[in-house]
Amino acid sequence: MTAFIYRLVISLYHAVIYLASWFKPKAKAWVEGRKDWQDKLQVWRSGIPAEAKVLWMHCASLGEFEQGRPILELIRENYPDYQIVLSFYSPSGYEQQANYPHADFVTYLPPDSPGNARQWQAILRPDLAIFVKYEFWVFHLKALFAAGIPVFLVAGSFRPGQLFFQWYGAYFLALLRGFEHLFVQNQRDEKLLERFGIAAVTVAGDPRIDRVLAIAQQEINFPEIATFKGNDRLFIGGSTWPAGEQILLTQQAFWQNGWKLLLAPHDISETHLRNIEALLTVPFCRYSQLATHQDFASCRVMILDTIGMLSRVYHYGDLAYIGGGFGKSIHNTLEPAAHGLPILFGPKHQKFQEALTLKNQGGAFEVLSFVDFERYFIDFQDKNVFNKAQKAVRGYLEANQGAAGRIVGALPLRNQ
Known part of the structure; x- marks a missing residue:
């Protein structure tokens, strides 16, 4: 009965996506990307030797890919004989990583059904499969289990x-x-699984830490951001939503003396950018328009209206607020942490162990209103308070890096 209900729910869900594809671009990309998936996979598979070892990693979307990426790149470096297949469920992951250079074939995962799963398995014939964090597609997993393919979960997180x-x-x-082994992020995950009789578990940590630290260690050069910051300290609002933007802009005198604000909205549509600008009473500029701005160093607020820069722009920051915490959930806290920034965020952060741990260790702080923000912002003017929080952030990262190496070292990989 449970299998029937699952199949019915999945079928209805896919039907809704197909209907939505007529008027929703993301749903259309989901549908279009899966057309003729069998032929595409068959063409790729027939182009490699039959005896070639194939490793398949599946990610839901871009966030999960960032967790799996350090693992794939370490495998590519140390086990070059493997053909690596990378699949995505969401267009937001596939469209940004369709040309990912460390995979031999990047594709969408076909919809989860018994027939699709059997076809996928029969064509791909993987030697090993890796699922990242939350991906548990019943029929695809059952097809792998039935074929005796070892399946691993990495960056697992359970509640x-x-x-x-x-x-x-x-x-x-x-x-x-049915998994060969589950690599989870912390001991809480391990204890929960053990309570339900699952012993093939290792606490390996979060591979995203390896990824964000690698980004932070790259050469970063955004001269316009450096010029904008000048001799001031820089507060960065990352992936902000209206509720957080309202808090950051309630007292704009904060951005007049000694501090500047770089605001990176989650929504960079023209309508939203104009809404932000309507709130500003201090000199401001947009990053995309700096070429025509006469003296952007005099701006007190910069709006980062681009995609793909934020993780590196934190390099110039001193303190960060991460958006999303007044909606569904906060965005990426590890990116600012990798640059040593103490972090503020809203109340919806309970699903993120890194946020909870950073908060417990004194490197991150919960903001419920402007009153909280004002109190923390004033406290951070004290150098000792700031240094203590920064030390907590760096200590957390140092204690938890290396997950990718621990996972790859435990996988049953071998070169020919």
Whole structure:
């Protein structure tokens, strides 16, 4: 009965996506990207030797890819004989990484059904499969288990409220028992799984830490950002939403003396950018328009209206607020942490262990209103307070780096 309900729900979900593809670009990309997937996969597979070893990694979207990426790149470096297949469920992951150079074939995962899963498995014939964090597609996993393919979960993160651990979740809990091994992020995950009789578990940490540290160690050169900052300290609002922007702009005197604000909105549509500008009472500029700005160093607020820069722009920051915490959930806290920035965020951060740990260790702080923000901002003017928080951030990263190496070292990989 549970299998029937799952299949029905998945079928209905896919039907909704197909209907939405008529008027939603993302849904259209989801549908179009999966057309003729069998032919595309067959063409690629027939172009490599039959005896070639194939490693398949599947990620839901871009965030999960960033967790799996350090693992793939370490495998590519140390085990070059493997043909690497990278699949995505979401267009936001596939479209940005369709030409990822460390994979031999990048594709969408076909919709989860018994027939699709059997075809995928029969054509691809992987020697090893890696799923990242939250990906548990029942029929694809069952096809792998039935074929005797070792399947691993990396960067696993579990909570008691998940379906696996409910009285009606035995069907899905059995999937976890089918994995060869589960590499989880912390001891809380390990203890929860052990409570349900799953012992093939290793606490390896979060591979994203390796990724953000690698980015932070690259040469970073944005001269316009450096000129804008000048001799002031720089507060960065990363991936902000309106509720957080309102807090950051309530007292704009903060950005008049000794501090400047770089605001990187999650929504960079013209309408939203104009809404932000309507709130500003201090000199401001947009990053995309600096070429025509006479003296952007005099701006007190810069709006970063581009995509793909933020993770490196934190290099110029001193303190960060991460958006999303007044909506569904916060955005990436590890990117500013990699540059040593103490972090503020809203209340919706409970699903993110790194945020909870950083908060418990004194490197991150919860903001519920402007009153909280004002108090923390004033506290951080004290050098000792700032240094203590910065030390906590760096200590967390140092203690938790190396997850990719631990995982790759434990996988049953070998060159020919």
